[in-house]
Amino acid sequence: MKQFSNTIFNKEILDKEHEKSFLLDFSNDMTAVRSREDLAIVVNKALRKLNPDGGYVIRKINEDGATMSAYLYNTGASAFDPALLEQVLAEKYPINDGLQNRILDSAVPLLFNVRIELQRGYNLSYLDLWENMGFKTMVGIALRNGNTNIGLLWLSIDEINIPILQGICSQIAIAMGNIMANEDIFRRQAEQELMLGFSSDITGVKTKSDLEIVTSKTLERLFNTRISVLYLLDTDQVTLRPYLYDRQFFQETEVAENEAFYSLNINEEHVKLVFESSQPVLLDIDENLEAKCLKLSIQRELSGFNRVYASALRLGEQKLGMVWMLGDQVSGPILQGICAQISTAVSNVLANEQILRLQKQLEDENHYLKQQLNKDFEEIVGGGEAMQQVYRLISLVAESNATVLLLGETGTGKELIAKAVHHTSARKDKLMIKVNCAAMPASLIESELFGHERGAFTGAVERRIGKFELANNSTLFLDEVGEMPMETQVKLLRVLQEKEMERVGGKTTIKLNVRIIAATNRDLEAEVKAGRFRSDLYYRLNVFPINLPPLRDRREDIESLAGFFLAKFSKSIGKKTVKLSANALRQLQAYLWPGNVRELEHLIERSVILATDPMIREFFLPQATGATTDEHTMQSDLTLEQVERMHIIQVLRRCGGKISGIGGAAEILGIPGNTIHSKMRKLGITKAEYFAN
Ligand SMILES: Nc1ncnc2c1ncn2[C@@H]1O[C@H](COP(=O)(O)OP(=O)(O)OP(=O)(O)O)[C@@H](O)[C@H]1O
Incomplete structure (x- = not known):
């Protein structure tokens, strides 16, 4: 008996020794474990010692705290159905499936007979797999890190050694905890890298297709989404229309895009929920949404x-739309951050689309304006000798880049x-830019011509591009250049000489390629002599002068001009073309036309409006026409300036001193009110003269 008890005692000692060395070996191996792969090798080695042909699976508790997924497994020496194995590995099993919760609640390993559990009616595919593999008995042991369950081990084995299994499992649990924490750190690092990449990609987004590429790539990689849709709120503020979705995805399926997507309404319960929440909302298609909606069930089927x-x-505060994603592994805070960036990008894309639309509109308008300008060119009327000479000069100079100086009385064209x-000229595809040097206060001309930087002077609240810069590679028309203040003349001369400029208050030099056409009704040579115009600027401008004859010196054109204006104004007010009687034409030809073609144009315009029958028989010209009155007899001996002075006084008398507005001198003379004021100052016209009678 003693002998027998000694034998048992010795066996126990041997078993204990065996256990100890087994656990020691295992512990040694575990010290080198760093990754899930390392852990698999060590666990395989140890469990094979316990049951050489057996299989096992380690399941971890998922982040949702309610399900478990396979973490490590080994099928042992058994044959199995690969499809069934794949299904079991992919499935998330509820913790409370009747078997696993019992293991997690138990302090000791539990043994299960596979067949008996199946007969009890547990509908669990892993039991089917084990039966398929020929596993009869499975032991389940909780994997605990301290008091926290992190998963469990299912092992196919017939005999169990509780101390060994518990020893192994407590070490597996610690290693798994560390590895999962590491995996978590790596995942966060990868997420951060993706987010950084996303942030830098999304700042470059300009178009809808840029946005599509950046968002679909990121959502899929970050959240494992299969379908993501970006809805935008319509202008009606009620309908949310699909704006973007991953088209690539639909190239891989039979389903057409329009079968899977539909507009949402902002008043639908679940949509309201999304807008009321500051966080992303999780919706279960079966529970929260009307799964009866065909398109939604198509989305579910397509994405899985x-x-x-x-x-x-x-x-x-403004609602733009929403992001809608079918997927798993979605992290709320990350999605929230991404949505904030998508919102900015969407509003940029929409603003860009609007800019492009406006740009297109401007281009169309520009094109229209250019056509109008070309039309103007076609409408130069007058075939008399004096104008023929002008046309010859235009054709000689136009194609060169030479500066042209147009001289002639006001209204000569x-x-x-x-x-x-x-x-x-070759610059015809660009707009000619015009500056009226007389219409602007001296203090503003400079910034008008050269532009200014923000803050260059009081009131310069924004940067402004000057006419010179606008006219780059085109033509700048300096109208009434003789009125330009002396200090601006110096700056203009510098730009013409050096072909570069700076904005007022600016430091950068801007290179220019501008063709200059200047015009004046002053005698510039006399202005130079009088010290009002710089001689060096005069020589710069006077490269190719063209003199436009006054209308009284080309009476041969009066009939064709009158006919042209009669047709133009009759058409514009929808009348049949008004004609001239022979007497009316004689009147026009006899008149001196101090306001030249402009005066003729305005006279005809007024007459067409007032005409009550289709024939104008008489004009009411400012004075008796022809060279019969004293004033007009005298006029042929007057200087240009004197004629101009006299005419302004006459018009002002007629208007009762009114300059601007309807019936004012500016309207009759066809020049801006500012110009009249400056001419009055220059010609020394006083109130007494026009209020005299
Ligand atoms: N030969 C012409 N054929 C048709 N219209 C003309 C002709 N000459 C001038 N006009 C018309 O007369 C008006 C005055 O012409 P424009 O403005 O070119 O004159 P201007 O010499 O520049 O006058 P200002 O010196 O006052 O600026 C314009 O409406 C223009 O279309």
Whole structure:
């Protein structure tokens, strides 16, 4: 008996020794474990010692705290159905499936007979797999790190050694905890890298297709989404329309895109929920959404996910739309951060689209304006000898880049000829830029011509591009250049000489390629002599002068001009073309036309408006026409300046001293009120003269 008890005692000692060395070996191996792969090798080696042909699976508790997924496994020496194995490995089993919860609640390993559990009616695919593999008995042991369950081990074995199994499992649990913490750190690092990449990619987003590429790539990689849709709120503020989704995805399926997507309404319960929440909302298609909606069930089938993550897109308080994603592994805070960036990008894309639309509109308008300008060119009227000479000069100079100086009385058509020169030149596809040097206070001319930087002077609240810069590679028409203040003349001369400029208050030099056409009704040579115009600037401008004859010196054109204006104004007010009687034409030809073609144009315009029958028989000209009155007899001996002075006084008398507005001198003379004021100052016209009678 003693002998027998000694034998038992010795066996126990041997077993204990065996246990100890087994656990010691295992511990030694575990010290080198760093990754899930290392852990698999060590666990395989140890469990094979316990049951050489057996299989096992380690399951970890998922982040949701309610399900478990396979973490490590080994099928042992058994044959199995690969499809069934794949299904079991992919499935998330509820913790409370009737077997696993019992293991997690137990302090000791539990043994299960596979067949008996199946007969009890447990509908668990892993039991089917074990039966398929020929595993009869499975032992389940909880994996605990301290008091926390982190998973469990299922092992196919017939005999169990509780101390060994517990020893192994407590070490596996610690290693798993460390590895999972490491994996978590790596995952966060990868997420951060992705987020950084996303942030830098999204700042470059300009178009819808840029946005599509950046978002679909990121959502899929970060959240494992299969379907993601970006909805935008319509202008009606009620309908949310699909704006973007991953088209690539639909190239891989039979389903057409329009079968899977539909508009949402902001008043639908789940949509309201999304906008009311500051966080992304998780919706279960079966529970929260009307799964009866065919398109939604198509989305579910295509993606294989039953859950939708929805997050609002907002810009401040303004609702922009929302992101809708079918996927798993979605982290709320990350999705929220991404949505904030998508919101900014969406509003940039929309603003860009609007800019492009406006740009297109501007281009169309520009094109229209250019056509109008070309039309103006076609409409130079007058075939008399004096104008023939002007046309010859235009054709000689137009194609060169030479500066042109147009000289002639007011209303002789200097601006029209400037346009003609521009439209015959190689610069014709660009707009000719015009500056009226007389219409602007001296203090503003400089910034008008050269532009200014923000803050260059009081009131310069924004940077402004000057006319010179606008006219780069085109033509700049300096109208009434003789009125330019002396200090601006110096700056203009510098730009013409050096072909570069700086904005007022600016430091950068801007290179220019501008063709200059200047015009004046002053006698510039006399202005130079009088010290009002710089001689060096005069020589710079006077490269190719073209003199436009006054209308009284080309009476042969009066009939064609009158006919042209009669047709033009009759058409514009929808009348049949008004004609001239022979008497009326004689009146026009006899008149001196101090206001030249402009005066004729305005006279005809007024007469067409007032005409009550289709024939104008008489004009009411400012004075008796012809060279019969004293004033007009005298006029042929007067200087240009004297004629101009006299005419302004006459017009002012007629208007009762009114300059601007309807019936004012500016309207009759066809020049801006500012110009009249400056001419009055220059010509020394006083109130007494026009209020005299
Ligand atoms: N030959 C012409 N054929 C048709 N219209 C003309 C002709 N000459 C001038 N006009 C018209 O007369 C008006 C005055 O012409 P424009 O403005 O070119 O004159 P200007 O010499 O530049 O005058 P200002 O010196 O006062 O600026 C414009 O409406 C223009 O279209």
